[in-house]
Amino acid sequence: MADTIKWGMIGAGDVTEVKSGPAFKKVPGSDxxxxxxxxxxxxxxxxxxxxxxxxxxxxxxxxxxxxxxAIYIATPPASHCAYxxxxxxAGKAVYVEKPMTLHSVEAQELANEVRQRNGKLVVAHYRREQPYxxxxxxxxxxxxxxxPRVATLQxxxxxxxxxEMADPKMQWRLDETQSGGGLFHDLAPHQLDLMIHFFGTxxxxxxxxxxxxxxxAADDLVSGQLLFDHGVLFNGVWAFATHEERDRCELIGSAGKLSFSFFSYEPILLERVQGQQRFAFTPLAHVQQPMIEAVVRYFQHQGENPCPIEAGVKVMHLLEDFTRK
Incomplete structure (x- = not known):
């Protein structure tokens, strides 16, 4: 890989205007x-x-x-696998948006290709690299x-x-043939990937x-449970037709509790017998920039893969396990 990662971006929609697109030019060694x-x-x-x-x-x-x-793929999931x-x-490194593919069969096909070619692919579960x-x-x-004992998510x-329903940017998200499964498939990959990142397989x-x-047509209410190898039990509920807005996760352990949000970035609250601590973070100008920095380092052989394809495959299986697809 050359010293400078020179990106080609497939899909120039609204999601790339601020969240990701500008960061490719701001990260050192990237253009x-x-x-x-x-x-x-x-x-x-x-x-x-x-x-x-x-x-x-x-x-x-x-x-x-x-x-x-290097190729950044920011199209709806239906075209992710083919691109x-x-x-x-073509011998190019890949950074692909979430959900990684339309379904787990495509995810496994892609994983096999990466392995056979010894290719480089990173899944854009970009919250892994955010300071928060x-x-x-x-x-x-x-x-x-x-x-850690229990994780709960609402x-x-x-x-x-x-x-909102008439907006083309929303319509593809609600079309299972394009997105895989509505708002759950659009938002939950970030959350489920972080649970894997925190607690393992x-x-x-x-x-x-x-x-x-x-x-x-897509499901608007999903619930799911996970039992991790180290005994942590996860319970999640995603409801997209309620009277209130709620974005909350709690990680409860043997000696304390962490409370935080996934999308609103409320201050992290740590509660223990000794008292409480809050950790606040300044909003990022480009939410994907820390991940893009890590991806560039990986493509330049200066760091590990910040989100390997195996993690993407696991998330795709969980989406299907929770919705029984």
């Missing part, structure tokens, strides 16, 4: 040199606004751009709550309004899912 979107007018505009040298309307042409040595395979077979969640892992490893959201997993509000 975003090409972008692809099927709509020519929109991709030309994106490239101009972000100072990107070249634009394409064909993904294969971008992948075979000789200057590009990843194409990039790996690194602090939680640090507190766990330091034994601040003793031995993510509640109000039902979508008519205007789940030994058992099961769940239930149903469609309560009947606003769209």
């Amino acid at each position: 975003l040199v090409a972008v692809m979107r099927r709509n020519e007018e929109k991709v030309k505009d994106y490239a101009k606004r972000h100072g990107i040298a070249r634009w394409y309307t064909d993904a294969e042409a971008l992948i075979h751009d000789e200057e590009v040595n 990843c395979l194409m990039a790996l077979r 969640f690194k602090k939680i892992k640090e507190l766990l490893q330091a034994g601040e709550i003793g031995k 993510l509640f959201k109000q039902a979508l309004r008519t205007q 789940p030994r058992k997993s099961h769940g239930m899912a149903t469609n309560q509000a009947k606003q769209y």
Whole structure:
């Protein structure tokens, strides 16, 4: 891999405008040199606004751009597997958005390809590298709550309004053929990956899912349980048609408790017999920048893979275990 990671980005949608796109040019040793979107007018505009040298309307042409040595895939999940395979077979390193694939069969196919080719692929479970969640892992490893026993998660959201349902950016998320399973598949991968990151490999997993509000075809209520190798029991509930908004996770141990949020970044609360401590963090300008820094180091052979494909496969299996798909 060359000293500078020269990125080609497939998919120039709204999610890349602030969360990820600008970070590729801000990270040392990294540059975003090409972008692809099927709509020519929109991709030309994106490239101009972000100072990107070249634009394409064909993904294969971008992948075979000789200057590009790494591919960022930011399309809906239905095309992730095909684009990843194409990039790996072209000898390019890959950074792919979550959920990694449409379903676990594709995930395993992709894992086999990475292994056979000794390729480099990172899954964009980017919260792993954010200071907020690194602090939680640090507190766990330091034994601040003793031995972890139970993890509980509640993510509640109000039902979508008519205007939100009509937004194309929402419509693909609610289409199981494009996203794999509605808002649960869009949001839960971040949370489930962090549980794996904190507690290791789940030994058992099961769940239930149903469609309560009947606003769209995908399930809007999901519950799931995990039992990890070291005995930690996880219980999660995701409800997308409730009267209130809630984003809360608690990690309860033999000597204390950690409380935090996944998406609203409320201060981390550590509660022990000795008292309470709060840990607040300044919001990041580009939420993926710490992960992109770690990915660049990995691609340059200067660090480990911050989220290997095996973790992505585990998450895909958990999504299906919880929804019985």
